[in-house]
Amino acid sequence: MGQVREMSIFMAGVALLLGGLLSASACTRSSVKSEAQGPIVLIVVDTLRADHVTCFGYSRPTTPSICSLEKDAVLFERAYTPRTQTTPAIASILTGLYPHEHGVRDLHSVLPDTHTTLPEILRAHGYRTGAFVSSFVMVNDFSGLGQGFETYDDHLTRKEPFRENFERAADETLTRALAWLDSAGSAAFLFVHLIEPHGPYTPPPPYLEKFALPKGGEKVPLDLVPSYQHIPGVTHLSEYVGRYDGEIASADAQVGRLLAHLAVRGWYEPATIVVTSDHGESMGELGEWLEHGRSVHDAEAHVPLIIKFGRQPDRRIHGGSRVAQPVSLVDVFATLLVEADLPLRLLRFSDDLRRLVDGQHWTGPVPLTELLHRRRLVLAVHGRNCMTHWKFRAILTDEGLLPNPKRASQWTEAAFEPARIDDQRKDECEQAVREVTPLVVDLLTKKRDFSVVQRLDVKEPGFRSKFVRSRQDPIVPLKESEREALRQLGYIE
Ligand SMILES: [Zn+2]
Numbered sequence: 123m124g125q126v127r128e129m130s131i132f133m134a135g136v137a138l139l140l141g142g143l144l145s146a147s148a149c150t151r152s153s154v155k156s157e158a159q160g161p162i163v164l165i166v167v168d169t170l171r172a173d174h175v176t177c178f179g180y181s182r183p184t185t186p187s188i189c190s191l192e193k194d195a196v197l198f199e200r201a202y203t204p205r206t207q208t209t210p211a212i213a214s215i216l217t218g219l220y221p222h223e224h225g226v227r228d229l230h231s232v233l234p235d236t237h238t239t240l241p242e243i244l245r246a247h248g249y250r251t252g253a254f255v256s257s258f259v260m261v262n263d264f265s266g267l268g269q270g271f272e273t274y275d276d277h278l279t280r281k282e283p284f285r286e287n288f289e290r291a292a293d294e295t296l297t298r299a300l301a302w303l304d305s306a307g308s309a310a311f312l313f314v315h316l317i318e319p320h321g322p323y324t325p326p327p328p329y330l331e332k333f334a335l336p337k338g339g340e341k342v343p344l345d346l347v348p349s350y351q352h353i354p355g356v357t358h359l360s361e362y363v364g365r366y367d368g369e370i371a372s373a374d375a376q377v378g379r380l381l382a383h384l385a386v387r388g389w390y391e392p393a394t395i396v397v398t399s400d401h402g403e404s405m406g407e408l409g410e411w412l413e414h415g416r417s418v419h420d421a422e423a424h425v426p427l428i429i430k431f432g433r434q435p436d437r438r439i440h441g442g443s444r445v446a447q448p449v450s451l452v453d454v455f456a457t458l459l460v461e462a463d464l465p466l467r468l469l470r471f472s473d474d475l476r477r478l479v480d481g482q483h484w485t486g487p488v489p490l491t492e493l494l495h496r497r498r499l500v501l502a503v504h505g506r507n508c509m510t511h512w513k514f515r516a517i518l519t520d521e522g523l524l525p526n527p528k529r530a531s532q533w534t535e536a537a538f539e540p541a542r543i544d545d546q547r548k549d550e551c552e553q554a555v556r557e558v559t560p561l562v563v564d565l566l567t568k569k570r571d572f573s574v575v576q577r578l579d580v581k582e583p584g585f586r587s588k589f590v591r592s593r594q595d596p597i598v599p600l601k602e603s604e605r606e607a608l609r610q611l612g613y614i615e
Contacts, residue, residue, distance in 0.1 A: 160392025160432055161303065161310040162244070162458055164215070165380065167373045168208060168257060169320040169414060170399035172201070172424045174370055182333065184370040187378030188397050194430050194441035195395070196479050200448040201427030202489045203401045207415040208257060209233075209265045211400035211451060212315070216240050216267065218455030218472030221492060226266075228415075229259050233266035240455055241270030241311055244462060246605065250306035254299040256290040256317040271313070273302055284322055285350040291326075292316040292376040300383050308389045314380065318373035319403070321351040321412055325368030333371055335364030342411060351412040362412060363405065394432040394461045396454060399425040416493070423491040425451065429475065432461055445478045450489035 167188075172178045177189035177197060204214045207229055210221040216239045217224050226233050233239075241251040252273040255261075261276040262268030268276070275298055278288035299314050306312075318325070325333065340359045344352060356362060377397065384390040404410030407421040414422045427449070431439040456472040459465075466474055 159309075159463075160389050160394065161308050161312055161384070162249070162394045162432075162462060163380070163384070163396070164311070164313045164454070164458070165377055165395070165397045166212060166215070166313070166315045167319060167370070167377070167397070167399050168315065168317045169401060169403050170370060170373075170426060171402035171405075171421060172199075172399075172426045174367060175426045177428075178426055182367055184333070184367050185374045187374045187381060188426070188428065190378070190381065191395060191397060191428050191430050192442070195428045196431065196439065196441060196475075197444045198427040198429070198449050198475065198478075199444055199446050201398065201425055201451060202423045202448060202491050203399075203425050203451050204490065205492055206401040206417060206422040208259050208400050209267065212260070212267060213265075214450075214452050215398075215400075215454045216269075218452050220452060220471055220490065223470075230264065232264070233269065235266065235269060237269070239270045240458060241313070243270070243459065243464065244311045245270055245272065247462065247464060248309060249462070250310040252299070252302045252306060252310065253313040253315070254295045254302070255313075255315040256292065256295045257315065257320065258287045258289060260315055275299075275302070282322065282350065283324055284352065287350075289317050292318055292373050293379075296376045296379055300380065303383070304387075308387070308392070316373045316376060318369040319366060319399075320369075321348070321403075322353060323351075323362060323365030323369050324353070325365055325372050329368035329372045330365065333364050333368035335360040335367075337361055340406070342406075346409070347411045348413050359406060366403070366405075392432055393430065394458065395428075395430040396458070397426065397428045398451060398454070400451075401425065418491040418493050427451070427454075429457065431476065431479075439476060439479050443479060445475075447478055448489050449475060449478070452489075 174180050174182075175185045175188060176183055177185065177192045178199065203211045205211050205221045205227075209229055209231070210224075210226045213224050213226040213233045214220060217233070217237050218240075219237070221227050224233060224237055225231065241249075241253070245251045251271045252275070253268065253271045254275045255267075256278070258278060259265060260267060261278070262274050268274030275295075277298075278290045279294060280291065281288055295314065295316060299312060303310060303312055324330075337358045338360055341357055342359050342362060344357070351362075353362075353365070356365070381390065381395075384393055384395075401414050402420075402422045402424060403412065403414050404417060404419075404421045405412065408417065408419055410417050410419075410421070417423075430441060450471065452472045453475050454472075456466050457475040460474045460476055
């Protein structure tokens with residue numbers, strides 16, 4: 123909300139986009155983070171399928187560092203992204219909202235600055251806030267995801283091998299992130315985004331050799347694979363998978379470097395650490411090859427989620443446990459607010475995952491993965507043991523996602539069309555749909571203002587290259603109007 127011009131606009135935006143769900147009572151807790159409580163660290167490894175993470179059941183040692191957290195963390199076995207693309211998913215993590223709510227429906231849409239983001243709230247409570255990202259689509263001018271970060275480092279230093287996109291290697295991103303963290307101190311919110319597992323799969327040594335798989339078995343239908351994924355001379359799925367695993371391992375090594383750095387500083391134990399991904403990658407499932415963003419099935423929607431909760435003595439959550447309940451990445455928002463000892467008011471979808479660990483009643487809604495396809499909203503309902511596709515009839519207009527008024531009377535269970543169903547789980551799937559139907563009907567029948575979404579033209583000549591430049595991110599204090607708005611919401615005193 124750095125561009126907020128007037129208090130009234132800001133408050134209207136907050137009221138609209140949080141739906142009045144945050145009450146206005148005053149916060150009674152400390153408004154300044156204590157050094158002793160440790161940093162909050164959010165690590166997003168792009169394009170990381172849950173089933174390629176060793177502690178999620180993968181047979182290869184791709185993720186020793188990420189899985190080293192397991193003994194101190196809670197592992198959410200069934201976490202789902204709300205959208206299988208980078209910027210919509212990360213906007214959801216940072217706002218606690220689904221893409222149809224925050225308006226970043228796909229790549230190249232900018233998160234409206236009227237939203238209240240997690241770093242904005244944390245910053246208002248005395249946290250230093252820094253983000254270090256590694257992909258062209260994450261550039262702030264391109265995504266709006268820098269809201270609330272004092273430092274949003276999107277300086278990208280290299281070109282992808284087979285297309286004009288720019289990115290940054292994980293070791294470079296980490297070097298800058300760790301330098302910033304040292305200067306910021308432990309009362310910090312650090313967001314690190316690593317791009318490695320995203321195609322093309324070109325792992326650096328020694329990971330290329332270490333994870334290479336022999337050529338054999340199924341061939342990749344190269345005519346169905348995005349051109350940027352083509353590696354000359356590489357033809358078999360096994361070879362691509364080996365390279366993909368090598369990329370995961372190279373990113374994992376940098377996660378290990380970050381964890382070691384926290385330990386050296388004495389910040390590991392009190393830190394809250396989240397490791398997840400924005401989406402997975404199809405490896406031939408349902409006819410999708412080496413890509414993501416066009417499907418809601420598990421290969422793309424199921425992501426790892428590991429949370430090491432901070433060691434606050436009065437609210438300690440012990441590590442080493444696993445949660446099988448399906449959850450959504452939108453829950454990270456509420457969870458980190460509670461971790462930061464900040465008030466959590468009723469949010470529409472995002473709920474505190476701590477409830478699943480410490481035995482409280484879980485009231486979080488069924489996680490959804492949404493996709494706009496041919497002017498229809500496609501939803502995956504990840505309820506119970508139901509992991510299937512359900513189509514919901516809705517109309518996408520130029521103004522955004524709106525229901526077709528002529529069909530309002532049909533918004534009932536019958537409006538769902540099971541696209542695929544596993545007979546053995548039919549009853550459970552139908553029960554999940556019954557649970558989620560009122561939610562989705564309500565969701566689609568409320569008009570929402572999507573007109574603020576700004577979509578950028580990536581075909582403009584030189585568009586990508588103009589974002590590749592050194593950035594000096596000045597530390598800008600919160601405006602008084604922004605501070606007052608957060609005060610009225612009860613987030614600061
Ligand atoms: Zn991504």
